[in-house]
Amino acid sequence: MKRLATLVASFSVFAMLGCGGGSSGATPEAQAPGAAPPATGETPAPPAATEGGGGEKAAEGPAKAGGGLEVTIESRSGSQLTGTATFAEEGDGVKVSVRIGNAPPGLKGLHIHEKGDCSAQDASSAGDHFNPGGHPHARPPDEPRHLGDLGNIGVSPEGVGQLEIVVKGANLKPGDPNSFLDRSIVVHGKKDDGGQPTGNSGPRIGCGVIKKK
Numbered sequence: 619m620k621r622l623a624t625l626v627a628s629f630s631v632f633a634m635l636g637c638g639g640g641s642s643g644a645t646p647e648a649q650a651p652g653a654a655p656p657a658t659g660e661t662p663a664p665p666a667a668t669e670g671g672g673g674e675k676a677a678e679g680p681a682k683a684g685g686g687l688e689v690t691i692e693s694r695s696g697s698q699l700t701g702t703a704t705f706a707e708e709g710d711g712v713k714v715s716v717r718i719g720n721a722p723p724g725l726k727g728l729h730i731h732e733k734g735d736c737s738a739q740d741a742s743s744a745g746d747h748f749n750p751g752g753h754p755h756a757r758p759p760d761e762p763r764h765l766g767d768l769g770n771i772g773v774s775p776e777g778v779g780q781l782e783i784v785v786k787g788a789n790l791k792p793g794d795p796n797s798f799l800d801r802s803i804v805v806h807g808k809k810d811d812g813g814q815p816t817g818n819s820g821p822r823i824g825c826g827v828i829k830k831k
């Protein structure tokens with residue numbers, strides 16, 4: 619848990635630094651000033667594994683304060699899953715940050731489904747994958763793919779999983795054909811193997827409606 623919290627904190631710190639960089643439509647890859655990795659750092663990646671981050675408080679703050687939508691993922695199909703997903707427009711896409719617990723270990727398919735309805739016990743009410751472009755199913759970064767194809771979330775032996783992905787071309791505008799708003803995020807019980815039509819990822823064990831509170 620500690621390590622995950624640190625990771626979340628690091629992401630959050632990075633996001634905050636990025637926001638402070640100015641109001642231009644800068645790329646999300648912009649380097650965080652003053653955050654150069656330690657001497658041994660060979661990877662140019664953002665400080666995702668930086669130690670001694672902002673602590674646990676920082677992990678909770680920005681998710682709600684950044685203007686994004688926070689969605690609770692509820693258990694379905696008899697699972698014990700818990701989870702949260704946040705959605706925030708970033709550049710020409712939407713950044714999706716997901717964290718789940720009490721989940722079965724391993725890779726689990728994760729998708730945006732077309733209907734904002736998780737009411738069914740098996741989440742069948744969420745409908746099919748969100749696919750406004752009429753593309754075949756695939757896993758990121760493969761293209762083309764359903765706009766709602768988020769790939770797999772890796773769940774640890776302790777049942778904890780975390781994923782962050784920016785979906786280019788999506789937005790959170792009400793009524794927009796490419797909007798994630800009023801759709802749902804679904805966690806599956808099996809790995810998305812990339813197969814047609816929806817990746818053979820099994821039952822829907824978690825579901826959350828993406829809506830403004």
Ligand SMILES: [Cu+2]
Pocket residue numbers: 727728729730731747804806
């Ligand atoms: Cu799905």
